[in-house]
Amino acid sequence: MDETLRLKVGLAEMLKGGVIMDVVTADHAKIAEDAGAVAVMALERVPADIRREGGVARMSDPILIEGIMNTVSIPVMAKCRIGHFAEAQILQAQGVDYIDESEVLTPADEENHVDKHAFKTPFVCGAINLGEALRRIAEGATMIRTKGEAGTGDVIEAVRHMRLIMREIKTLTLISDMELMAEAKRLQAPYELVRKVAQEGRLPVPNFAAGGLATPADASLLMQLGAEAVFVGSGIFKSEDPAKRAQAFVKAVTFYDNPSELLKISKGLGTPMSGIARNELPQEQLLASRGW
Amino acid sequence: MSLGILALQGALQPHRQKLTALGVDVVFVRTAGEISACDGLILPGGESSTLLNLIDHYRLRDPIVAFAASRPVWGVCAGAILMAERVENPSQESLGLIPMTVRRNAYGRQNESFIAPVVFRDAGSAKTEREAVFIRAPSIIRFASSVQVLADHHGDPVALRYGSHLVTTYHPELSASDEFHALFVSLCREAVTNPASGGGRPDEVMATPN
Numbered sequence: 001m002d003e004t005l006r007l008k009v010g011l012a013e014m015l016k017g018g019v020i021m022d023v024v025t026a027d028h029a030k031i032a033e034d035a036g037a038v039a040v041m042a043l044e045r046v047p048a049d050i051r052r053e054g055g056v057a058r059m060s061d062p063i064l065i066e067g068i069m070n071t072v073s074i075p076v077m078a079k080c081r082i083g084h085f086a087e088a089q090i091l092q093a094q095g096v097d098y099i100d101e102s103e104v105l106t107p108a109d110e111e112n113h114v115d116k117h118a119f120k121t122p123f124v125c126g127a128i129n130l131g132e133a134l135r136r137i138a139e140g141a142t143m144i145r146t147k148g149e150a151g152t153g154d155v156i157e158a159v160r161h162m163r164l165i166m167r168e169i170k171t172l173t174l175i176s177d178m179e180l181m182a183e184a185k186r187l188q189a190p191y192e193l194v195r196k197v198a199q200e201g202r203l204p205v206p207n208f209a210a211g212g213l214a215t216p217a218d219a220s221l222l223m224q225l226g227a228e229a230v231f232v233g234s235g236i237f238k239s240e241d242p243a244k245r246a247q248a249f250v251k252a253v254t255f256y257d258n259p260s261e262l263l264k265i266s267k268g269l270g271t272p273m274s275g276i277a278r279n280e281l282p283q284e285q286l287l288a289s290r291g292w
Numbered sequence: 293m294s295l296g297i298l299a300l301q302g303a304l305q306p307h308r309q310k311l312t313a314l315g316v317d318v319v320f321v322r323t324a325g326e327i328s329a330c331d332g333l334i335l336p337g338g339e340s341s342t343l344l345n346l347i348d349h350y351r352l353r354d355p356i357v358a359f360a361a362s363r364p365v366w367g368v369c370a371g372a373i374l375m376a377e378r379v380e381n382p383s384q385e386s387l388g389l390i391p392m393t394v395r396r397n398a399y400g401r402q403n404e405s406f407i408a409p410v411v412f413r414d415a416g417s418a419k420t421e422r423e424a425v426f427i428r429a430p431s432i433i434r435f436a437s438s439v440q441v442l443a444d445h446h447g448d449p450v451a452l453r454y455g456s457h458l459v460t461t462y463h464p465e466l467s468a469s470d471e472f473h474a475l476f477v478s479l480c481r482e483a484v485t486n487p488a489s490g491g492g493r494p495d496e497v498m499a500t501p502n
Contacts, residue, residue, distance in 0.1 A: 003407045006407065006425065006466065007402075007405045007406070007407065007425070007427060010405070010425055010427045010463065010466050011402055011405065011427050011428065013303040013306065013337075013466070014302060014303055014337050014338050014339065014369075014370070014427060014428075015338075015339070016301070016302065016303060016304070016338075017299070017300070017301040017302060017304070017338070018301045018302075018338070018339060018342055033341060034345075035345070036341070036342045036345035036346060037342070038301060038338070038339040038342050039339070069401075073341065073381070073382055073396055073397060074339055074341060074342075075339075075401075075402065075428065092403070095400075095401050095403055096401075097401050097402035097403075097428070098402065120403050121402065121403055122402065247345075247349075250342065250345065250346070251346070251349065253301075254299075254300050254301060254322065254346055255322070
């Protein structure tokens with residue numbers, strides 16, 4: 001792996017076992033940092049509001065991102081639209097620590113994603129299956145997250161995506177070498193990456209969970225299914241007591257495999273975000289189907 | 293002998309792989325009991341503010357300080373920040389295990405992260421260069437004379453020793469070499485056979501010179 005890729009993956013390694021929180025103001029960012037977030041995602045509207053208000057969702061105003069970067073000492077991430085390399089160039093010039101090429105924003109290109117090798121700033125991308133994860137990694141993504149279904153507070157899609165990715169990885173480790181090309185063809189993923197996953201039994205970059213997590217138990221569920229860290233979007237600042245819930249998420253990711261500790265963590269957190277059941281959403285409103 | 297890696301948050305697996313390859317038993321530790329059962333402790337890279345938050349919530353500060361009085365601790369990047377006596381940019385609490393002042397994110401943000409050779413000097417002033425991975429790295433801006441510089445990058449100290457404690461502002465766990473892990477293992481072995489060699493140097497003046 002070349003030096004730039006090692007540095008990009010290196011930062012993702014440092015975020016493992018942590019919670020990355022969506023924030024829309026500097027005050028939110030401070031609450032997130034004080035609660036123990038490993039990083040914040042700076043954006044204008046959390047996914048629940050993007051969903052509710054509709055319209056075209058774009059990169060945030062740089063002045064908002066700058067305010068957040070000046071307020072906290074932890075890494076700051078920001079989102080660009082799928083394929084919108086000019087937004088990504090602006091975010092890189094601003095000096096954010098990670099760029100999320102995100103399906104939560106309205107896609108700018110219906111065929112191509114950003115060539116992420118062309119950037120010094122690292123990228124995280126969403127995936128719903130192993131093939132999509134490996135296509136993004138081939139383009140230069142150095143962190144993968146499940147897409148889940150952002151802004152719903154319904155964890156079912158994140159679970160579906162994480163289970164599928166883990167099952168597809170496991171399958172690659174079991175089949176014979178001579179079957180890998182056919183599997184690469186089925187997955188629509190580069191053969192070399194498919195072979196690497198078959199040999200190592202894991203993604204070549206960190207594998208995080210995102211999309212619909214609303215409770216510490218949701219975080220524990222995804223960590224037990226194989227996630228190495230979690231993103232929480234609307235789940236914190238759309239809940240009744242964001243500071244308390246943020247801290248509970250941080251503890252839950254550390255003690256994800258300790259039910260008696262999770263019991264303590266889950267008590268008295270106030271009302272979670274109300275949410276929308278994923279199955280009640282019409283097909284055209286599903287964000288996870290964005291990305292190619 | 294078993295070595296603990298503080299497993300609250302951060303890059304744990306790369307350390308485990310190196311230590312396991314060196315034939316050492318490794319445990320991920322999250323409670324006071326688990327910490328005190330180890331013969332050496334690694335405070336790994338991660339986010340120092342997150343680690344500090346969890347250390348305080350789970351009352352691990354006193355157990356770690358007590359551990360460090362008699363056994364070796366190695367702080368990597370965020371772990372190095374935790375071991376300092378004082379922290380700047382911004383100022384934050386720390387465990388005060390080593391008389392030094394650390395500046396967070398001293399080189400800048402992720403775009404300024406870098407890989408570069410650092411220079412180790414032995415007692416006979418022979419130089420050895422080793423690759424070092426710096427990620428949003430801190431720097432050690434002041435330290436007491438009882439702290440020994442093992443390696444520097446353009447004059448900035450990046451690897452230090454204080455008694456049986458080690459500090460690196462970079463990530464030896466992300467490079468191919470296992471030499472630095474071997475050094476920590478040897479300090480831990482020494483502390484097991486000769487308990488007086490463990491810990492820092494509580495007899496020295498702890499004040500950081502200005």
